[in-house]
Amino acid sequence: MFGTHLRTGSAGTPSTPRQGSSSFHQQLVKTPSDQQQTSSSDSSTTTNAVPTTNLEGINEKNLNDYQQILQILLAAGYFRVRISALTPFDKILGGLCWCISNSYNADADVEMLSYEEEANIGKKIKLSEKVVLALRRMGCPQELSPVQIQGLDCPFILKVFSWLVQKVFESRVENKERIQRYSELQFSRRYELPQDQQDMEQYNQALPYLDSIRGVYHPKRKFKHQQRNVLKSEWGHVQTVLLEYGIEFKKIERSQQEKEDKSKLERQLRAQKQASRTESMDASQLNNQNLAELDLDEEAREKKIQELKKLVEQNENFYNNISASGASNLINLGAVDIIKLKEEYDEKTRDFMGQQENLQSEQMLHKRQVAQLTKQIENQKVIYMKAKEEFNAVKQEYEKVSETLSKFKEYNEQVQNKITELQNQVQNQDVDQAILSKLETLIALNEAFKKQEADFKTNCQLQLQELKNSIAQLESSFNDSNDPIVQLSQAYANDTEKMKKIRKLAAKRNRELAIVQSKIDEIPSRTELSQYERRFTELYAQISTKLDETKKYFVSYNTLSGTCTFLEQELSLLNSIADFFQKAVQSQDKKYKAWMINTVSDRAEKVKQTKTQMDTKLKETEKKRDDLQNKYNELVSKQRNYFRAVKEFQNEMLKNDELNKRLKMMQ
Template sequence: MFSVDGTQDVYGELCELLVAGGYFRARITSLSPFDKIAGGLAWGIQSSREAIDVEFIEDANIGHKIKIGENIEAALCNMNCPFPLAAHQVQGLDFPQIFPVVQWLLKKVISTREENARALREHADLCFKRSMGDVLTEDLAPRTELVPKRVYKRRNLEEGFQSAEDHVLSVLLEYGQKSKLLAEVEADKTEEEEAEKEALQQLEEAELDKLLELMGSYKAAQKLTGKDVTAAMARDQQSIDRYSELFQERELLLRQQREAEEAAKNASAKLELRKQELVQDIEAQLQALQAAQEEYAGATAELEVCNKAAEQAERRNARIRTEIERIGGDLDPKRQEALRILEGLLKKNEGLEQEKEDVIQKCRKQLQAWKTLLEEAKNDAPQAENEHYRQLEEQHQEEHEKLQELLHKVAKQNRAISNTQRKIDTIPTRAELVQYERRFVELYDQVRWKFEETKQYYVRYNTLSETINYLKKEMDLLDSIHEKCEQVLGTRAAEQLPAVIQQTTESVVASKNRVVNKLQAEKQSTQTLSDMCNTLLAKQRAYFSGLKEFQEECNKNENLKSLLEKA
């Protein structure tokens, strides 16, 4: 049995052991010893990859603590813990019994961590090898990469370029790369656009051929003169810039045209959808009116955008037409053919613009018609609808009041159920009563053992105290005899000294005999009580044996009754 100081020492060692293992909640001074110890055991079990169902509650009652102890006991049994630990020992904080279990758990946690680290390391190596391969292969050796190689070289480096685009194109040609101005043109264009693309590609190839004529081989660049390069670069440079601008404007115009067509289609689809919604939702005319107004505002905004886009397109068409007429006489037959293609595309664009205007006018007429229809529907709404809405509102209010009453009743019933549940929880169950009984028996045994130990200490103290008293009396007697002997040796009283000593000796012997008789009486009483205890133990064994036989007979009786009922 540990003393109070020894128990506190063991508790301190337990806390230090848990903190060293990684359970740092044991440092919190505000936690109770039960929370620290039970939490440390649960943490150790969970860290050892063992399942445990524990729910901690601040200031838990004895029933909840016993339940936690039972869960910990079951988990330790599943882990094959070599040190037995009962639930009442966890609840009663039996530190000497808990200490070896905590030591074993921490060893288990450390071994589990090592296994996890090893498995994680192997998994990381496997993933690295799958993605990167063997690190010692030649994949990590220095590799030479392909670098651009110069094929052509400008002969006259002093002259500049008309634009940055020409500079980029020239540099790309020096390294053997031909830039395509039509790389971003979509693949799903119409036949006219494909024809336009082919014409522009031919023009581009012709210009590239001219640039290549101005370029020489990188090795034979010194054979050309600077005058040739200057003449080649200055040739038709202005025409190239104009065609590039025309192509960019045409591409922008086509993109805006597609956006305008999509906007018109979206507006028409929205109006048709709005028509269907009005037919289906005639009972909600007020809400439909508001939605139609919002739709009208959106369509008006889209219409304004379309008008602006059309005006911009017309201005661009006029500018392009003027530019074509201006440069038409200065071009060769091939480029005039390309310009005729562009003129045809512009005429087609004008036709599309006219169709777009027709669609917009049609959308405006439909929008005005639907707006008129909505105004008529709003003005001609029958009074019956309003009465119907009012009745629905009243019915909704009544149902809402009934719902509130039912909710109040449900809340009241829930409070009653909660009160009943709390009262039921205050009544201990059979398992709790068994635990209480077991704990009371253990507490009784502990108190009885403590009482017997204390009683033995008292008996030993009393015995030693009496022994000391007798020794003191003996010393006092011997001292008095010694003093009197010195005083009476030379006097007449010396003759009476042996008689006095004899009388004292007889009194001491009589006292000794009384103590011996008392000891014999106590031994006799102890023997009698021991015989009575043995007799009671025999009766208890007979009682338990009879009770066991009675239970077996009761079980047999139940089995026979069940067999008779089945028969």
């Protein structure tokens, strides 16, 4: 949208004066820094005063805001505001473009970076529209319009500049941090600090030690089997591989007793019941067991384990010592003997398995008892450590008290020695007994005062404690929900919360009103529309005159080029006729003369045809010109009628106003 403040354009048309402007626009206003002219020789230091000799479009109300805008721009680093030849519009628009282009998150057009003060009014208006769009994209809280930029609404523009300059400073800080990080990265790529070199050297020195520690626990091969293909079973292959790496592993082969599964299950159930009974024993009974009895139980269990091992070895020896003759003797025995032997063997194996299961249950019971005892021992250790810590603390306190007591005793002895010395001195010397008795009374009085002071301090501490307790009771009574003060505070808190919500709603409505107001401000008024109309008519007049001028140039160029072509054709025709004539005069051939006459006549016919064509074109253009002239005359007559009708309408309106006034006066 175009602004209301229109100045001289590129074609030199006069600017439309702003309504309501005064002669103050042409005055020269000086700042206080310009008015104070010092005559001292120390004038080398320059101040931040901004020259304000050119104040076109600035009234008295906006002068202070305009000065603040210039000071803000100067503080931000835009020093072009010191140029006195620039107008306020150029300074403000240039400052806006500079701030937007120097903001870090600015989404500005490229034209803003190349702002020109000597541009025409059209470019400046377009640039002001782009500035407004860029501010909206940046999220400016103030809705600025091009009309306000053109009209130099300094109070509103000051708010926009304060926000923009803050953005400029923030972008400078971000750029500084980014450049610093980038410089540190580039420095770390090419150079190293002494501390980094020391750290790298320490790491390189510790690296072999770390590798050695990592390699300690790796499996190392010690042996190698020479005939690996001989191994057929998987178990043999596993055992040889483990032996190669120095690990011994024994396989426990379990005997298959399919017939005695039921008896095994019964024994296991008995063992579990016994274990549950032992687990349900009280901790007090376990604690009261004597360690000697536990040792005896362990010795008995070890004896049983040794006996069972002997039985297993006897069994294995029995099976290993069976030879072919023994097998033949068994075969030669009768069926009854074999059955008896089998029954004896079964009984022995049952007894052995029962003993083994009982031993396993006893071992489990023993393990549980040991675990419980170890747990109790750990608990007792913890209790012992706590008691030991308490004993050490008490011991330290006792030592401190004993040290202080010894110091007091030494001090008491010293005092008593001094008293005896003084008494001896008094007895040896002739001292007035009245003065001595007075001194003793004063000393006793001093001691009494000290005691009173100590009692007073203890009494004050007791009173302070009582006051604190009373304050705590009062606070607890205040915290009671039934207390009216608490109810009032709660009501106050609720009211403040409601007030905050109402303020938020009011702020939201104010923002909406501001948005609507800005949209309303964007709609131009009648005066602005009239100025736009005048400017558009001026621009249209300029464009029409320029178009007519260019059309004349085109027409003149076309006519001149046509005449040039015709003259060239005429010249070529005359040259050809002259050549033919000379050849015809020199030659005596009649056929050549006849051919020459025919060609000349043909060319004459062509010239006539072109002449007729040009005549027809001329007539057509003349006809068009006459038609356009008629239309123009009609339009001129319509315009005259329109002006006449408008004038008559104005006269009638004046008559109507007079008649209305007369009617009002008559009434």
